[in-house]
Amino acid sequence: MTGTNVRTEAEESGPSGYAAARLRLLTEGTRSGPPRRTALAGLTDDWLSGMFTTVAGPLRGVSLVAVGGYGRGELSPRSDLDLLLLHDDADGAAVAALADRLWYPVWDLGLALDHSVRTPAEARRTAADDLKVQLGLLDARHLAGDPGLTAGLRTAVLADWRNQAPKRLPELQELCADRAERQGELQYLLEPDLKEARGGLRDATALRAVAASWLADAPREGLADARRRLLDVRDALHLATGRATDRLALQEQDQVAAELGLLDADTLLRQVYEAARVIAYAGDVTWREVGRVLRSRSVRPRLRAMLGGGKPAPERSPLAEGVVEQDGEVVLARAARPDRDPVLPLRAAAAAAQAGLPLSLHAVRRLAATVRPLPAPWPAEAREQLVTLLGSGRPTVEVWEALEAEGLITRLLPDWERVRCRPQRNAVHLWTVDRHLIETAVRASELTRRVGRPDLLLVAALLHDIGKGWPGDHSAAGEIIARDVASRIGFDRADVTVVASLVRHHLLLVETATRRDLDDPVTVRAVAEAVGTQSTLELLHALTEADALATGPAAWSSWRGSLVADLVRRVSAVLAGEIPEAPAPDAAPTAEQERLALEAHRTGGPVLTLRAQAEPPVPDGPADPPGPDTPDAQRPEPLGVELLIAVPDQPGVLPSVAGVLALHRLTVRTAELRALDLPHTVDEGSVLLLDWRVAAEYGSLPQASRLRADLVRALDGSLDIAGRLAERDAAYPRRRGVVAPPARVSVAPAASRHATVIEVRAQDAPGLLFRIGRALEDAKVRVRSAHASTLGANAVDAFYVTAPDGPPLPSEEAAAVARRLEETLRG
The missing domain is CATH 3.30.70.260 (ACT domain)
Structure with missing residues (x-):
């Protein structure tokens, strides 16, 4: 059935016809995305306007107006209908009766309705008092009745918005910031709210409002596509759940992905994150521009009065070759030639991060459009600028995001594409893989005074999880990639080997310290053999701490740090020629x-x-009592x-x-x-x-x-x-949400000379250790020592077991014990 026929049936058959036509529209497989939203809005328009014409009768000076999302024509399957009954102070009883005859059929169909009845003056006064009302009226669209009444309100509301922009835009920015504080960042959440989280649909609507003020405008490239993608996901979510929800819960992601024809839930999340990143970055640029314009408006009259008229030239302060500061941003110097200076993007980024300033959007886009690729291997200056950027601390994040938004990062580091916006389905991790790598570099920048080669530490921090996204062990895959990247950016062979080793073993210290018996000489010697040198151990210790701190609160604590430090001390002794065959004295x-x-x-x-x-x-x-300046x-x-x-x-x-x-x-x-x-x-x-x-x-x-x-x-x-x-x-x-991955039990080969080490990785649950302990007792093995830890919802435990008479288990018996334990935990 065509869209025209569906609308005609809805008009002629009233609420029941509309409901049937709406159902067919939502269940037919030929339309989705913008065409379906447009058709649903048109179908609803026809029904409401037809109903208005029927029930309004001779009443004049009244119009029905769609506002908010419905006003924009963005009707998802379970969207609210935002309606305003506008009147020119006509007969109050007649208007109230009309409102009842319009609202009740909507409610009878079970549709959510956000409604109001106001005169144009009342609407403007309410908008002046309530910013959310004003935002909704900016998208007012005439449905039925007196079109002049609707047009007059639209004109007045837009004029009010533009006149009051210097006051209302800071309020809107604060509203967005408060919402982000409550809801988090859409581009990193495992169960994001598509509408309310930072980078979501409300932020996209806020950017439309900024553009309507004529005070500033958002970067438009990619913004419409990002908004469309989030709306498509919300449509699929509504259809999959049958509910008016904006939260993309874990248990619904596979179904939503299938509804959209995507490979899996990870592909879905990655597309959501990419869209959110575009919107969030556009918001950062836009609000920075709003602040700049408002500051210039307040300063220029005073400057003109002091200078006797004329427009003062903007101040430009040099930061680096071809890079200057202007108006609180880092821009390219007038003499800069990106087409002849391939190091300029890294030089500008390093200068911006060192100065704690944002990179201008125009500068980044000019670089992306004109800069030549770096030769391989990179010149020494390019490598130094990358290290400077990575070592700049917290400002590195914003500068890196600006480069990434315009595709410059994947040009510099092609392997970055596989980890960009890649989700990490682990409650311990706060960030996507790419953001985690940058966060690790930020954390590592705080530890550079502890190592002799801070450049190797920072580059290893950037690359330590680069193997995620490839099949198999990400540490092993990452070692290969890191070796290639380190060579390409110009490190010599010895340094390349160190960076590759750090990436390969970035989990070695923390896993050994928390899952192995440090009093067993085999444990310490194995770590020493893997690390090789004191300088590499020093770097690995710092990388371990930076990685854990960048993961999230559950991954690092001072207790865990003390275990790692103890292991490092023991390994350092072995590397220095001391081979402890007995527990260290402080193990007493x-x-x-x-x-x-x-x-x-x-x-x-x-x-x-x-x-x-x-x-x-x-x-x-030396230990000192904590004081007010003690780092957290x-x-x-x-x-x-x-x-x-x-x-x-x-x-x-x-x-x-x-x-x-x-x-x-x-x-x-x-x-x-x-x-x-x-x-x-x-x-x-x-x-x-x-x-x-x-x-x-x-x-x-x-x-x-x-x-x-x-x-x-x-x-x-x-x-x-x-x-x-x-x-x-x-x-x-207990309530069950997402089904956790099954437990995995394995035997760690050659982990100890005195016992067999059985590793257990499972979903944490009440009684888990009891079940493990009882299973080991039933297997007639003796638990010589145990090392258990909980990381978020994951339990990671290691058990040193022996036969009842003391020796380690034969390999076949150890494998059998591990299999039985795994079957017990999966049962």
Whole structure:
């Protein structure tokens, strides 16, 4: 059925005809995107105008006006109808009756309606008091009735907007900033709000309003396509969910991607991020221009009065060869020749970042249009300018985004295209892959004084995740890419090798420190062999910290930093020629741990302490108490409570402790278990020492005496932990959102000479450690030590296990244990 026939049926058949025609329009597969939105708006226009003509009768001086999104003709399947019944102060009772006869049929169809009844004067007064109302009226469109009344209102509202622009635009900018603060940045969110988040549809509408003021204009290139893409995604979201929602939830992304004919949800998110980035960048440029215009308007009259008339020439301050500052922006000098100076983009970017100033949009576009490619390898100046840009701290982000918006980054670094706007489906990560790389460089710039080769640190920070987007291990793929990039930008062979090694091993220190027994000499020697030299170790330590800090709060803490620092110290000793075959002296138990161990041995039962814990700062020189100028990263961080338990060595300790904690709704953030040989002054024997950091899932912490009593019962078998947990799960089932990836269990080869190391990666859940511990007990293996940590919703644990009589497990038996454990966790 053609669009014309659909409209005719809707007009002739009233609400039921409109509803049927609307349904066919939304379900037919021949139209989508702008054509469907236009057809839906036209269909709705015809129905409402026909209804208005029927019910208005002889009433004059009245018109029906579409405003807001409907006024723009952007009707998504579940969009509100924004309607204004405009009248010239006619008979109030007649107008009210007309409004009822218009609104009720809309409600009867279940359509959302945002409505108002006003005179033109009332509409203007309301707009003057409410910025959102004024924004909606800027898109007013006549539907039915007196067209002169609608045209008069449109003319008056636009005139008011332009006259009041110096006052209203700063209000609009503040409104956008407040919304961004609440909703976050669309281009980085895993479950973004397509409308409200920064870079979303509301920001695109705000840019239209700025253009309507005639005070400034947004960069138009790509903006319409970005807006269309977000509207297309919202249409698909409405059809997939059957709801008027703007939030692209994880569980709906596959369905929305299929509705749009996209490969998968990652492709969908990448397109959303790209659109949001265009809108957000256009907003940054536009609001900067608004500020510049408003400042010039307030300054020029005074300057003209002082100078006796005339237009003062803008001041231009040189920043670098071919680069100057003008009006708070970095622009190209008049004598600059981008077509003859291929280093100019990097020189301008470095100068802007060093000065903490934005790059002018016109300058970036001129560079993109005229600059020649850099030769390979790059000249030394180009490499130095890149390093300067990366080492400029926080201003690097805005400058990099300006270059990327015009395609200059992918020209300089073609491999960047694969990571650009690439989502990271991990709650630990705050950013897309490309933004994470820049954030890591920003963090690394703060650590350059700790290393002898800051240039290698900064370039490795930029490239450490460049392998994401390629099949397989991103560290291995990244090593190959980093070697090629480092060669192309002009590093010599030795430096290329270092950069490639840093990228290959950028996860080595943190994974080893948190998942391996540092008292095992094999662990330390393996890291030393991978790193090779003291200088590379120094760089890797800084890169590890920068990477984790740039990932998000869950990826780094001063406690985790202290583990990495301890590993670095041990590896450094090995590289210096010291080969520790026994635990380092400071690995001995603390006085508190030894006291608890002796008490547990004496009583034959568990002994524990539970106390609030603040993490110690990462050791980096003499320790000083935190003061007002102490960096946040060095301040003690509250990490729930420390639970220290000593238990005579016996089977079932790990599942018993983990199960009791789960029963008391304690979330395990980190866990360490090790066997402690008692001093020779007491009877021979060993005690298991558990040092855990836990937090209450909700409510207050349990008393230590209750924990101990339940632990005693768990160890003697009188407390049915599995049954109690099953009863609680049945009574209070957890809500399920996105299905998590299945658990993965593997055996780490050659990780220890004294034990078999089994690694577990799984979705964190109450009772997870209990299930793991019980499965290992059922497998008849002895847990010599355990190292568990929680990163966001992910549990990453390592267990050093042996046969009951002490030696490591044979390889076939170890693989069988890993398989059974994986089956248990997936069941």
